[in-house]
Amino acid sequence: MKLRIDHREVEAEEGMTIMQAAALLDICLPTLCYRKGIAHHPSCMVCVVRDVDTGRLLPACAYPVREGMNIQTHSREIHDARREALELLLSDHVGDCEAPCRRSCPAFMNIPEMNRLISSGQFTEALQLVREEIALPLILGYICPAPCEKACHRSSIDGAVSICLLKRFTADDISRLYSGLLPSIERSGKRVAIIGTGPSGLSAAFYLLRRGHLAVLFDRHPEAGGLLRYHITEDKLPRKALASEIEVIRLMGAEFRMNTLITKDFFDQVLLHEYDAVIIATGREEKQITEDFGLERDEHGLKVSRTTLEAHTRQPEAGTWNPEPGSHGSRVTGHGIFACGNILHKRQMAVRSVAQGKAAALSAVHYLKTGKPGSACHLFNSSFGRLNEAEYGEYLKESGPASRLAPAKGFMGGFTEAEAMKEAARCMNCDCRKLSSCKLRIFASEYQAQQKKFAGPNRKLITKSVQHEFVIYEAEKCIKCGICVEITRAEGELKGLTYVGRGFDVRINVPLGGTLREALTRTGKKVTEACPTGALAFKIGNHE
Numbered sequence: 001m002k003l004r005i006d007h008r009e010v011e012a013e014e015g016m017t018i019m020q021a022a023a024l025l026d027i028c029l030p031t032l033c034y035r036k037g038i039a040h041h042p043s044c045m046v047c048v049v050r051d052v053d054t055g056r057l058l059p060a061c062a063y064p065v066r067e068g069m070n071i072q073t074h075s076r077e078i079h080d081a082r083r084e085a086l087e088l089l090l091s092d093h094v095g096d097c098e099a100p101c102r103r104s105c106p107a108f109m110n111i112p113e114m115n116r117l118i119s120s121g122q123f124t125e126a127l128q129l130v131r132e133e134i135a136l137p138l139i140l141g142y143i144c145p146a147p148c149e150k151a152c153h154r155s156s157i158d159g160a161v162s163i164c165l166l167k168r169f170t171a172d173d174i175s176r177l178y179s180g181l182l183p184s185i186e187r188s189g190k191r192v193a194i195i196g197t198g199p200s201g202l203s204a205a206f207y208l209l210r211r212g213h214l215a216v217l218f219d220r221h222p223e224a225g226g227l228l229r230y231h232i233t234e235d236k237l238p239r240k241a242l243a244s245e246i247e248v249i250r251l252m253g254a255e256f257r258m259n260t261l262i263t264k265d266f267f268d269q270v271l272l273h274e275y276d277a278v279i280i281a282t283g284r285e286e287k288q289i290t291e292d293f294g295l296e297r298d299e300h301g302l303k304v305s306r307t308t309l310e311a312h313t314r315q316p317e318a319g320t321w322n323p324e325p326g327s328h329g330s331r332v333t334g335h336g337i338f339a340c341g342n343i344l345h346k347r348q349m350a351v352r353s354v355a356q357g358k359a360a361a362l363s364a365v366h367y368l369k370t371g372k373p374g375s376a377c378h379l380f381n382s383s384f385g386r387l388n389e390a391e392y393g394e395y396l397k398e399s400g401p402a403s404r405l406a407p408a409k410g411f412m413g414g415f416t417e418a419e420a421m422k423e424a425a426r427c428m429n430c431d432c433r434k435l436s437s438c439k440l441r442i443f444a445s446e447y448q449a450q451q452k453k454f455a456g457p458n459r460k461l462i463t464k465s466v467q468h469e470f471v472i473y474e475a476e477k478c479i480k481c482g483i484c485v486e487i488t489r490a491e492g493e494l495k496g497l498t499y500v501g502r503g504f505d506v507r508i509n510v511p512l513g514g515t516l517r518e519a520l521t522r523t524g525k526k527v528t529e530a531c532p533t534g535a536l537a538f539k540i541g542n543h544e
Contacts, residue, residue, distance in 0.1 A: 141168020198226025200341025203357025
């Protein structure tokens with residue numbers, strides 16, 4: 001039979017669904033409750049399409065095709081219907097995508113994964129992970145006020161995990177600190193000037209170098225470090241730690257031009273002519289800087305784009321730069337000039353300056369590649385707020401029982417390996433184990449769904465079923481799609497999984513009060529991989 005989908009004709013066989021017919025045209029429709037090869041009942045309604053002739057919205061994963069149908073798969077109405085379907089599912093979804101510690105970290109460091117690596121003795125891997133978001137872990141391990149620890153779910157039980165000290169521990173070993181600095185990446189030949197060698201300037205250099213671009217840092221002082229050196233005393237930040245982190249940047253290939261005052265002529269005639277981009281990280285806002293460099297100011301200082309950190313120019317006619325092949329050429333002030341650190345927000349935390357340094361560097365990297373600044377992409381994040389006291393026991397099921405550990409050598413001395421492993425094991429692993437593969441999160445991001453739109457006044461209490469040797473089940477993350485029920489039924493599990501209860505209280509569980517181990521004797525891996533959310537996930541050591 002013939003039908004039309006998005007103004008294109010397609011021939012489909014009788015019995016096909018609209019989704020299957022759309023696939024013949026390489027049209028991929030979103031779905032949460034459908035999985036090829038197993039029986040299902042449409043429940044998520046994320047795959048809805050519109051029958052143009054009747055105006056009805058139809059579930060594409062289950063609705064059969066008919067001769068002469070005229071189907072539309074994308075429109076504002078369809079988009080809104082899918083978003084509302086997601087919001088209804090999210091209203092009953094209780095769980096954190098990202099752990100609260102990570103959300104509260106200005107650098108968005110993957111703290112739970114760091115803890116998992118440390119607790120298993122993978123210290124080098126832990127440092128590599130930390131450096132994905134934080135270029136100066138040793139420095140910040142001394143001076144960061146640790147907003148992540150204030151958000152830690154364990155703080156309300158027996159003290160937050162010592163996240164800041166654990167971060168510092170990953171970089172405490174000098175041989176580890178200096179190893180694996182540069183990935184095997186081809187040098188680009190691009191040069192970026194960085195004005196300032198404080199936390200934001202050093203961070204920007206780190207991430208530019210890791211992506212193959214040369215970073216040249218300018219500073220009017222005789223020694224690098226900026227505010228870290230000249231405003232933080234030795235008893236709070238040992239100069240040895242500062243020197244080690246600066247040496248890391250130097251070993252990566254950065255050039256330091258100290259005792260250099262950036263004048264208007266130097267900016268115009270050297271930086272804008274000999275460099276492919278400029279990052280201003282001077283540590284404090286000076287009116288003279290904006291006047292000399294032709295940049296705009298407002299009342300938070302230097303004016304930049306919030307999403308790209310590109311500085312605004314006073315010359316609206318400024319165009320993109322198009323150098324001659326093999327030369328750096330010249331360009332009009334404005335494009336390719338970025339700013340980060342305390343020049344934007346006075347007296348901000350060093351960790352925020354480090355985060356902005358990375359953001360400015362990555363925006364510059366995108367500019368060097370495309371001629372346009374880049375901005376970060378933020379995924380949807382589910383968050384349920386504070387733990388209820390009745391949930392303490394559930395969250396402690398996979399963590400060490402000990403209270404917060406103080407290092408025997410004191411704060412400045414830091415953790416030994418044994419102490420770090422023990423303290424890291426206290427992490428309750430509040431993050432979702434399917435951060436990158438959870439379809440609910442992916443589609444909620446794509447359709448900009450709001451979690452609280454249909455939420456009731458009281459949320460369900462979180463439970464964790466951990467009896468299985470490698471699978472964990474968190475029922476409050478389940479969307480009742482039934483995929484796991486159909487898999488265990490098709491595979492002949494003696495107990496398997498089923499629907500328990502009726503109406504709003506229905507949930508997926510083991511029948512007759514059985515355990516998860518009894519339900520998944522041979523289908524644990526299959527149902528866990530098939531689950532579209534983090535409701536069924538692999539335990540620590542088996543996570544994605």
